[in-house]
Amino acid sequence: MTKASRDTFTVAAVQAAPVFLDREATVEKACKLLAETGRQGARLAVFPEAFIPTYPDWVWAIPSYEIGLHNSLYAELLANSVAIPSEATDQLCRAARRAKAYVVIGLNERNVEASGASLYNTLLYINAQGDIMGKHRKLVPTAAERLVWAQGDGSTLEAYDTPLGKLGGLICWENYMPLARYTMYAWGTQIYVAATWDRGQAWLATLQHIAREGRVYVIGCSIALRKDDIPDRYEFKQRFYASAGEWINVGDSAIVHPNGQFLAGPARAKEEVLYAEVDPSELGGAKWLFDVAGHYARPDVFQLTVNQQPRPMLRTELGGPEAAPPAPPPKRRSRRR
Numbered sequence: 001m002t003k004a005s006r007d008t009f010t011v012a013a014v015q016a017a018p019v020f021l022d023r024e025a026t027v028e029k030a031c032k033l034l035a036e037t038g039r040q041g042a043r044l045a046v047f048p049e050a051f052i053p054t055y056p057d058w059v060w061a062i063p064s065y066e067i068g069l070h071n072s073l074y075a076e077l078l079a080n081s082v083a084i085p086s087e088a089t090d091q092l093c094r095a096a097r098r099a100k101a102y103v104v105i106g107l108n109e110r111n112v113e114a115s116g117a118s119l120y121n122t123l124l125y126i127n128a129q130g131d132i133m134g135k136h137r138k139l140v141p142t143a144a145e146r147l148v149w150a151q152g153d154g155s156t157l158e159a160y161d162t163p164l165g166k167l168g169g170l171i172c173w174e175n176y177m178p179l180a181r182y183t184m185y186a187w188g189t190q191i192y193v194a195a196t197w198d199r200g201q202a203w204l205a206t207l208q209h210i211a212r213e214g215r216v217y218v219i220g221c222s223i224a225l226r227k228d229d230i231p232d233r234y235e236f237k238q239r240f241y242a243s244a245g246e247w248i249n250v251g252d253s254a255i256v257h258p259n260g261q262f263l264a265g266p267a268r269a270k271e272e273v274l275y276a277e278v279d280p281s282e283l284g285g286a287k288w289l290f291d292v293a294g295h296y297a298r299p300d301v302f303q304l305t306v307n308q309q310p311r312p313m314l315r316t317e318l319g320g321p322e323a324a325p326p327a328p329p330p331k332r333r334s335r336r337r
Helices: 023-039 067-079 087-099 143-147 172-176 178-186 201-214 235-240 281-285
Strands: 009-015 042-046 102-110 119-126 132-137 159-162 165-171 191-196 217-222 247-249 251-256 262-268 272-278
Touching: 009 023, 009 217, 009 251, 009 262, 023 042, 023 087, 023 272, 042 191, 042 217, 067 235, 087 102, 087 119, 102 165, 102 191, 119 165, 132 165, 165 172, 165 178, 172 178, 172 191, 172 201, 178 201, 191 201, 201 217, 201 251, 251 272, 262 272
Parallel strands: 009 042, 042 102, 165 191, 191 217
Antiparallel strands: 009 272, 102 119, 119 132, 159 165, 217 251, 251 262
């Protein structure tokens, strides 16, 4: 276990627009923004859900029967999505190392372990030395998102020991899954990432609720996207976004104290990097009154089992069942709370 710092430190929520459906340009933009957060002294930088190469908002606008249009957009999204690892992740790792900062960034991930043609909504975790710590694939894409994203499994649900404290988080409406939130709390998460496409008062109230429920610092980060950020060459923009206003997504990124108060933001209708100071001494003391995964848990009444066994699309056996190696154990034994 990494010994956490007792000193205050700066965190950043990077509310920005991707370069629409352009992986290389969006990665380059992310690296420039990381350099800026590094110059400002941020030791952790959080980017929005599906930042690379964009959140596929068209799934909410284009009718599902428009198969040809969905096919062409999915093909472009797939071509500009990210394999882990790859040159794109190597660039991000180098930028994290130069900035001397931990990075959590949302991206569309290709399932290179199988067909290579399906996508996951993924959070990538990078440490300050420029190494990939892990990734989290969204467990349940919401409604129309299922047109583009597959379901993740429990093998990518994790919280990470860092010198800043225990770092973990969930993606968008996973944060409305009580058992998923509880898992983050039970693993000791102290800095909680809520990368999202959501915005508005209901979502901001959710960030505040998570902070108070878990007694955690919450970094909520969303894309701020103008209609003009979508190139005119896309047919769906002309057909289905003609009546949209200037902003497709206003952002509403925010950083929240464990008591539920906003430390930075919400940032609305602009690209902006939010900064806030995290004081580790505020974390432990806040739990004497309420510790949802500690003295308030009542494990004699309630229990939760987390299955971290991978569920691969493909298993290969060589030489028959008697010669096949045993299935790998889960990364972490199931926990009960």
